[in-house]
Amino acid sequence: MNAVRRRVWIIAAAMVVASFVLGAVVAWTVLHNPFLFGGSGGGVAEQPRQFFTIDGDLTEPLIPGSGSSLNLSITNPLDSALAVSMLLVEVDAVDAPNATAEHPCTVEDFAVDQMPGVSEWVVETDSTSTLSELGVSSDDWPVVRMLDTETNQDGCKDATLSLSYSAIGRIVE
Numbered sequence: 697m698n699a700v701r702r703r704v705w706i707i708a709a710a711m712v713v714a715s716f717v718l719g720a721v722v723a724w725t726v727l728h729n730p731f732l733f734g735g736s737g738g739g740v741a742e743q744p745r746q747f748f749t750i751d752g753d754l755t756e757p758l759i760p761g762s763g764s765s766l767n768l769s770i771t772n773p774l775d776s777a778l779a780v781s782m783l784l785v786e787v788d789a790v791d792a793p794n795a796t797a798e799h800p801c802t803v804e805d806f807a808v809d810q811m812p813g814v815s816e817w818v819v820e821t822d823s824t825s826t827l828s829e830l831g832v833s834s835d836d837w838p839v840v841r842m843l844d845t846e847t848n849q850d851g852c853k854d855a856t857l858s859l860s861y862s863a864i865g866r867i868v869e
Contacts, residue, residue: 799851
């Protein structure tokens with residue numbers, strides 16, 4: 697190999713090594729320098745507009761092993777009819793004034809039997825309708841139950857449950 701070719705190969709090899717080193721330096725800088733790529737900002741995250749409300753209370757007190765159905769009411773304040781589906785009930789919290797360390801009372805002492813199947817109900821413009829008024833059989837209403845844990849549940853005496861309701865609604869055209 698003559699001297700000129702040898703220099704060309706050495707220069708080419710040096711360029712490959714230099715580009716590799718330069719790439720590694722750039723990658724390290726990008727990964728370890730928070731000022732190169734970053735950002736901040738502010739703003740307000742808006743909640744979706746509430747198209748309807750759901751209300752209801754238990755129809756009878758709960759004791760271990762019992763349940764109480766909910767004839768919930770759905771209020772549609774819109775100028776259009778509203779189709780409501782996927783109604784869910786959850787026990788969010790328990791206020792148990794008689795609960796102690798030995799006799800606790802928590803959301804785990806309660807369960808909800810959701811409505812069976814997938815149904816859709818139409819609530820007319822600017823009105824309130826209960827499940828019974830919408831033609832839902834009382835056998836299909838959601839039921840909140842107090843579980844019978846076979847332990848002393850005196851901590852749940854006079855407890856108050858906080859329930860939350862959710863559903864999907866769409867405007868009927």
